[in-house]
Amino acid sequence: MSEVPENLFYTKEHEWVLLEKDGKVRIGITHYAQESLSDVVFVELPEIGTDYSKGDVMAVAESVKAASDIYAPVSGKVIEINNKLEESPELINESPYDFGWLVLIDPERDVEGLWNSQTYRDSIA
Amino acid sequence: MDIKQTPLYEHHQKLGAKMADFAGWVMPIQYRGIITEHKSVRERVGVFDVSHMGQIFVRGPQTIEFLSYITTWDMKRQKEGDCRYCHILDNKGMIIDDIIAYSISSEEYMIIPNASTVDKIFDWMIDNSTEFKVDIKNSTTDFFCLALQGPEALRLLGQHLNISVKPFCFVKIGETIVSGTGYTGEFGCEIIGPAEEVSTHWHSLLDMGAEPVGLGARDTLRLEKGFLLSGQDFDGGQSPLEAGYGWVIDWHHEFIGKEALMKQKKTSFLKLSGIILEERGVIRTGFDVFHQGECISSLTSGSLSPSLGKGIGLAYIDLPLNSAVSVEVRGSHLNARVVRLPFL
Numbered sequence: 299m300s301e302v303p304e305n306l307f308y309t310k311e312h313e314w315v316l317l318e319k320d321g322k323v324r325i326g327i328t329h330y331a332q333e334s335l336s337d338v339v340f341v342e343l344p345e346i347g348t349d350y351s352k353g354d355v356m357a358v359a360e361s362v363k364a365a366s367d368i369y370a371p372v373s374g375k376v377i378e379i380n381n382k383l384e385e386s387p388e389l390i391n392e393s394p395y396d397f398g399w400l401v402l403i404d405p406e407r408d409v410e411g412l413w414n415s416q417t418y419r420d421s422i423a
Numbered sequence: 424m425d426i427k428q429t430p431l432y433e434h435h436q437k438l439g440a441k442m443a444d445f446a447g448w449v450m451p452i453q454y455r456g457i458i459t460e461h462k463s464v465r466e467r468v469g470v471f472d473v474s475h476m477g478q479i480f481v482r483g484p485q486t487i488e489f490l491s492y493i494t495t496w497d498m499k500r501q502k503e504g505d506c507r508y509c510h511i512l513d514n515k516g517m518i519i520d521d522i523i524a525y526s527i528s529s530e531e532y533m534i535i536p537n538a539s540t541v542d543k544i545f546d547w548m549i550d551n552s553t554e555f556k557v558d559i560k561n562s563t564t565d566f567f568c569l570a571l572q573g574p575e576a577l578r579l580l581g582q583h584l585n586i587s588v589k590p591f592c593f594v595k596i597g598e599t600i601v602s603g604t605g606y607t608g609e610f611g612c613e614i615i616g617p618a619e620e621v622s623t624h625w626h627s628l629l630d631m632g633a634e635p636v637g638l639g640a641r642d643t644l645r646l647e648k649g650f651l652l653s654g655q656d657f658d659g660g661q662s663p664l665e666a667g668y669g670w671v672i673d674w675h676h677e678f679i680g681k682e683a684l685m686k687q688k689k690t691s692f693l694k695l696s697g698i699i700l701e702e703r704g705v706i707r708t709g710f711d712v713f714h715q716g717e718c719i720s721s722l723t724s725g726s727l728s729p730s731l732g733k734g735i736g737l738a739y740i741d742l743p744l745n746s747a748v749s750v751e752v753r754g755s756h757l758n759a760r761v762v763r764l765p766f767l
Contacts, residue, residue, distance in 0.1 A: 336441075336453060336456050337456045337457055337459075339705060339727045339729075340703060340704055340705050340727065342704075342753075358753065360704075360705045360727075362458065362639060362643060362705075362726060362727050362729070363457065363639055365705065365753075384703070
């Protein structure tokens with residue numbers, strides 16, 4: 299059974315979004331996504347300072363078998379990336395909602411159009 | 424086309440394997456994960472269901488003459504109980520398939536072609552056998568094939584069947600053949616027997632601690648050793664010389680494709696070469712290879728090497744070892760180098 303924490307928002311492309319108290323947005327891929335990818339062996343992360351529109355490919359997670367695009371769930375500027383993933387891409391498998399986060403974005407405007415945990419849980423059921 | 428299942432299909436599902444279509448068979452791609460399974464084979468022992476591999480029997484008084492004519496190897500050099508890896512070529516000297524020939528007796532051989540080429544090889548054999556007194560039978564679906572591979576494989580085989588096998592030799596027990604062969608570059612064996620007996624072998628080997636391994640790790644294991652993948656590293660347009668497999672040819676006998684190879688030998692040709700990535704990343708089959716700014720080839724195989732932690736691939740190129748090349752990954756060029764095979 300895939301874990302779907304209730305405090306997060308989700309996209310249909312299996313990204314999770316955490317709204318931080320300061321308005322920043324932390325992004326990663328879901329438990330379900332890392333399980334379908336299986337062993338993540340390489341992650342291509344964006345440069346800090348890059349602007350993305352919602353839906354742009356902003357990162358790529360690669361397993362032995364496949365490369366999977368990760369889309370920006372919100373529009374905004376990348377202000378931090380998870381550098382640990384360069385050395386330890388397996389953090390995405392081991393801790394998808396915590397140590398395996400991907401990027402922190404300063405969103406352009408209020409975050410909208412994301413799914414709550416129930417909607418996402420139903421979509422993968 | 425119907426999708427075929429191996430006799431272990433339900434057992435794979437019970438183990439939670441990710442299944443996918445491969446060469447017309449629904450096969451386990453991975454169980455616990457490609458990297459874990461890969462490392463189990465390199466460090467301990469893994470078992471693969473490779474029952475999709477073909478079994479074609481050639482029987483009759485001219486079995487040896489026929490197989491020597493249709494393969495790159497002179498089967499007169501084989502003894503009973505020997506296995507031989509060699510190629511079957513077309514008239515232009517291009518590889519149709521790579522096979523293992525099992526010398527059961529002077530009048531009976533078993534041929535193991537790849538799953539994707541069984542029908543093609545069977546038809547090719549029939550078409551070229553009119554001058555020979557042989558009977559050719561495709562028994563692929565009657566047999567299972569399990570590959571037990573890794574440093575501990577022979578210990579498990581001893582515990583399981585109380586036998587041992589040497590590399591490229593086989594032992595026959597009733598209808599079951601156990602050979603010192605495999606596709607991982609590790610010590611090990613392949614067990615080929617009547618389909619209905621497979622689950623006894625499978626469960627016994629799992630109970631003794633063999634890790635079930637899928638086709639995903641089978642691919643990374645073989646790629647690290649530079650072994651060819653049928654349909655990828657050769658697909659009808661490459662000769663054994665180009666593939667770097669000149670050693671499978673016995674030049675002292677007549678065989679289909681020999682004349683073309685003799686001509687090719689005198690020319691210069693591209694060679695299948697190892698390419699290793701010098702930066703982080705994963706290179707994949709089909710990605711373009713560049714040298715001095717020019718696209719010179721594309722990868723016939725590519726993956727991450729779980730043992731080396733680096734991107735590795737194969738490509739037909741004509742560059743000396745150590746040449747600097749690059750591989751295009753999503754629009755950027757990653758630095759790579761031409762290296763000697765095998766990678767590991």
